[in-house]
Amino acid sequence: MSAAAAFAAWLGASLIVLSEGRRGLAAGLALVTAGFAVITLVGGGVEAAAALVAGGSVAVVQRLRTGPDEWGVMPPGSTARLVLAAAVGLMALWISTSVMTGPGAPLRFAAMSVLGLTVARVLTPSEPPAVLTALGALALSVAAAAGAAGTSPGPALYVSAALVAAGVSWIRVGEVDAA
């Protein structure tokens, strides 16, 4: 179950990297949320998983309301991103299962692949909706990664991450005055 959830998280992060439309990005974030929620349910408890689901769901709904109204999955010129998604997945798989030892490999794989792919989305030329979606997934992965040691950091961290993921989705770029 945990292994399937970890795969879903990687697939979701890959979708975020490969999509330009609101539906593709929302689907990616939904997969990341579901993946982390299932993994966290095992190690962090129901409250933590529920917090991630709530925060991720708000972010997904918000994403479905803004951005280009299309799926936009793998537009022309996406080959490099596809290779990147596969490479990050393989790298995360190798590190989480072979370099690191002990229980919790699915969580380590999911956290590392989502971290790697979201930062790749932010560091490559991207539109604000895609970057904000990646940042929502990033917030969830920060909390999930805290459970990698096998001990739960407590529900407060997951609630905080969920609030950040939901809050980031409400941001409207360029509407705030600055000094």
Next chain:
Amino acid sequence: MQPELAVGLPAAGSVCAAVLRTRPRAALLAAAGLGLLGLVAVVLSQPGRTSDQLGISLSLSPESRAMLIAAGGALALTVVLAPLAVERAILLTWGLAGFAGMAAIAAAGSLEVLILVVLVLSVLQAAASGDRSFVARVRGPVLAVVLLTLAAMFARVEGPQFLPRLAAVGLIAGLSAAVGTLPYMHQFDPQERTATSPIPWIAFIGPVLALAVLARARELIPSEGGVIGAMMIGLGLLNVVWGSLASWRTENGAAAWHYSFIADWGLVLSGLGLAIADGQRAAILLLYGIVLSRLPLYLWSRQSLREKRPNDRPINLLAAAMLAGAAPFAGFAARLLLLRGATQLYWPLALAIGLGLLLWLPPSLRLGRSLGLPRGRQAWGVGIALAINVVIGLYPQPFLALAGL
């Protein structure tokens, strides 16, 4: 309860100021009141005492508390004596948002909470209207978030002996990416407004962030202190040389200020990396100087930089002396402590740092001239910033004691 109030009150002040932005006077009053109460909460907080009112452990270390007080003072100084072209309410909105974030970073009991706060601050700053794109502004801090998260994970999981060492690399790289020093210097647009530029990261939030990350690093990977120190000294020397040379040679005045912050951070990193009392003291004095003097002077130089009106009056020379770390300013005491600490550890290091210090003079003269001829509020501001710096330089002990050193 003080750490919660230290975070909550300035945040409420910032929100109030943003909501009341159509009524600037009311916004200013509400935000100033709540901000002052937040600063009082920081002053009254007991260092090291943990509060757990919200389910998250919050505690202020003496060093972080001292930096928060300094940042609060710098914010008050720049708002009260703000340049005429800057609207105080907007300055306070952003300043208090940053202050609340800094208090949260300082008080965070775990690295993950700290990381989430950095993420929130970066998104809020990047979302503001500005010349650089949202993506360009968010890149550095988000890279920091990822590096710090990976480092925390590497530090905690089981595995080969090199994992804690990789965690140390991640922590220092993440810190560098968040603050914006080499090799992760944030993109800087000289025309951009200060609040949305990289300056708040390097001069306002950075000091507290660095102290908090290093405190967490000491808890996470206590066995890698030597590795962390060596990396910080290496990065520090790189930033000293690059920052001071670039500050001297670059054509744009605002960019020269940005590089001068990087050069100062080079000394701070070297001091913190020395991991002996003199190095820590030097770093804290330099951080006081960045927050209380260099940052306000940069803000007051902006108008003169735009109008291209450099000047060579005595006040400009005094400012240049302060920026160069000449006696009796705080930078002089800090440099003495740094050289003494480096000599204790490994004397050739003191030689390298000493040679690096020689590079400070030409860019400092240039930056001092860029202040133009301060008048009115600006003149008061420059005078007060210089006076504070002299007091710290002549009587550093109370300021070091505030930081628990």
